[in-house]
Amino acid sequence: MSSPPMDKADVEHLSTTPPIREPGVVDVEYGWQGNNRLELLENGEAYFPRVFEAMRQATTEILLETFIVFEDKVGDELQEVLIAAAQRGVRITASLDGFGCGELSTGYLTALSEAGVRIQIFDPAPKHLGIRTNWFRRLHRKIVVVDGTIAFIGGINFSADHLADFGPEAKQDYSVEVQGPAVADIHHFALLQSGRPARAKYWWQRRTQRRSELAFTDHDGQVRLVYRDNGEHPTDIEEVYRQVLRSAQRRVVIANAYFFPGYRLLREIRNAARRGVDVRLILQGQPDMLAAKLAARMTYDYLLKSGVQIYEYCDRPLHGKVALVDEDWSTVGSSNLDPLSLSLNLEANVLIRDRAFNRDLFERLEDLSNNHCKVMSTEKSPRGRVWHMTVGFLVFHFLRHFPAWAGWLPAHKPRLKPFSHSAGSDTR
Numbered sequence: 001m002s003s004p005p006m007d008k009a010d011v012e013h014l015s016t017t018p019p020i021r022e023p024g025v026v027d028v029e030y031g032w033q034g035n036n037r038l039e040l041l042e043n044g045e046a047y048f049p050r051v052f053e054a055m056r057q058a059t060t061e062i063l064l065e066t067f068i069v070f071e072d073k074v075g076d077e078l079q080e081v082l083i084a085a086a087q088r089g090v091r092i093t094a095s096l097d098g099f100g101c102g103e104l105s106t107g108y109l110t111a112l113s114e115a116g117v118r119i120q121i122f123d124p125a126p127k128h129l130g131i132r133t134n135w136f137r138r139l140h141r142k143i144v145v146v147d148g149t150i151a152f153i154g155g156i157n158f159s160a161d162h163l164a165d166f167g168p169e170a171k172q173d174y175s176v177e178v179q180g181p182a183v184a185d186i187h188h189f190a191l192l193q194s195g196r197p198a199r200a201k202y203w204w205q206r207r208t209q210r211r212s213e214l215a216f217t218d219h220d221g222q223v224r225l226v227y228r229d230n231g232e233h234p235t236d237i238e239e240v241y242r243q244v245l246r247s248a249q250r251r252v253v254i255a256n257a258y259f260f261p262g263y264r265l266l267r268e269i270r271n272a273a274r275r276g277v278d279v280r281l282i283l284q285g286q287p288d289m290l291a292a293k294l295a296a297r298m299t300y301d302y303l304l305k306s307g308v309q310i311y312e313y314c315d316r317p318l319h320g321k322v323a324l325v326d327e328d329w330s331t332v333g334s335s336n337l338d339p340l341s342l343s344l345n346l347e348a349n350v351l352i353r354d355r356a357f358n359r360d361l362f363e364r365l366e367d368l369s370n371n372h373c374k375v376m377s378t379e380k381s382p383r384g385r386v387w388h389m390t391v392g393f394l395v396f397h398f399l400r401h402f403p404a405w406a407g408w409l410p411a412h413k414p415r416l417k418p419f420s421h422s423a424g425s426d427t428r
Contacts, residue, residue: 028192029233030225036180038221038357040332041154042364044162047175048074054146055081062092063145063190067100067138067334068157071108078158079112086116093117095193095416097139098124100157109419119419122346137230139416140345141334142175143190151178151186153225153350154332155257155321162319168286171319172368174255176332176350176357182223189225189348193416220328222353228335229346237335237349238342242268244325248277253365254323255282255313258336259296265337266299273307282369285312304378311373321349322361330358 041047055062062085069075086092094112096104098121113119122139144152154175156162164170178186228237238261245252245268252272259281261269273279281303283296300310321341324330333349335341352358 028189029236030185030189032222032224032351032353033180033182033185034219034222036178036182036221036223036354038223038352038354039177040357040360040364041152041156041175041177043164043171043173044074044156044160045164047152047154047156047162048077050177051144051152052077052081054144054150054152055085058085058090058146060090060147061145062090062147063143063187064093065095065139065141065143065190065193066158067097067140067142068159069096069101069104070157070159070161071104072160074158074160074163075104075108079108082112082117083115086112091118093120093190095120095122095139097122099138100140113419120416121419122416124417138340138345140341141227141348143186143348145183145187145190148187149179149183151183152176153178153186153334153348155319155334168316171317172313172315173319174322174332174361176352178223178350180221180223182225182350185225186350189227220354220356224351225348226333226351227346227348228342230344234343237333237347238262238265240331240349240351241265241323241337244329245269245272248272248279248325250326251278251280251362252323252325253280253282253362254337255318255320255365255368256323256337257284257317257319257321258338258341259283260299260338261342262339266302269308270303270306273303278309279307280309280311280365280369282311282313282318282365282373284318285314285374286317300376301378304376310376311369312376313368313373315372322365324358324361324365326358328353328355328358330354330361332361 039050041050062082064082069078082092082094094117096119101121102124109119123137142152142154142156152175155173156175160166161169162171162173226236226240227233228235242265245265252269254269269279269281304310321335321337322330322332330352331349332352333347335345335347335349341347
């Protein structure tokens with residue numbers, strides 16, 4: 001029988017432990033790296049076997065960042081694999097979000113810690129009246145790096161609801177396996193979250209780096225890591241989306257679980273469709289949170305009237321965060337296109353220039369939209385009387401700005417803190 005979730009005393013101990021560092025404040029950008037081998041992993045059936053096998057083969061190091069670990073068959077296997085690796089001398093750091101992993105029992109974490117796994121909890125907080133209050137500024141990244149030679153990045157958490165046998169609520173999602181020079185950047189980024197120093201780039205170097213996003217080449221296997229933090233890179237992922245939308249010539253496909261971007265990104269999507277680009281959005285039709293569907297539908301009229309095609313995926317909850325532009329640009333990662341991901345959460349995506357990968361992703365999304373979605377039209381788009389439009393306008397702006405307002409609360413200052421299995425020691 002598993003131990004109960006961390007109680008107030010556990011969290012108070014974590015909260016009073018000296019912080020390792022405040023994550024998301026290191027000013028470093030990563031450039032394009034060529035000659036990488038890439039594999040798209042769809043859902044837990046493809047992702048978990050590859051990740052666990054890589055961990056079982058690890059000889060020196062495992063770095064893991066994730067939003068959610070549940071104590072189910074996937075979480076239990078993760079625990080087993082990490083403990084076995086630690087016992088054979090592999091250095092392991094697991095960075096877990098305090099909200100997404102808030103239900104993990106002290107026993108689960110203690111077993112890992114006692115085996116030698118270094119556990120870091122991002123922004124742990126006790127429940128108040130049985131309710132978790134640390135909703136905002138989440139560590140939402142999903143990254144695994146093994147031995148500095150193989151990396152996984154995407155939207156899949158370590159939970160059984162990413163497997164089809166979970167039932168109707170099983171999530172549809174994606175990750176990518178990377179091998180090659182780009183792994184060094186992903187590895188470096190993961191190490192930074194533990195406090196490794198890095199030289200900052202000057203403003204003109206950052207501008208040159210962003211401009212290079214539009215400099216498409218004929219070389220496949222290129223990968224670039226981009227991330228969003230609450231320091232020097234608060235808009236990097238959103239800026240990449242806007243840049244490639246402006247450069248799109250033939251097609252754009254965006255599959256995103258929580259779609260509620262701001263006006264600038266919506267405008268670039270609309271403008272691409274207006275100039276004749278085939279623009280398709282695959283959004284939630286069977287959401288795990290009803291508010292996500294309602295928020296997304298507020299944008300439908302604006303986009304449909306400009307020629308954007310909108311598909312709602314109805315088989316099960318869509319959890320993916322992927323996109324492609326033309327025949328050689330793709331992105332896979334953890335960032336939704338909503339206020340939380342674009343304004344508050346710590347996120348990471350990889351940008352990919354590879355025709356074979358782009359084609360694979362396009363074929364899978366094409367199958368999704370053609371065979372598992374309903375097509376939205378202006379007739380199906382929610383509209384109505386003036387008061388409906390007025391309420392929609394007010395709700396739109398409230399939802400857009402509420403996360404930022406909540407983030408201003410003085411009591412909320414996220415930290416990455418070590419978990420220790422005894423009051424007199426920590427895992428640093």
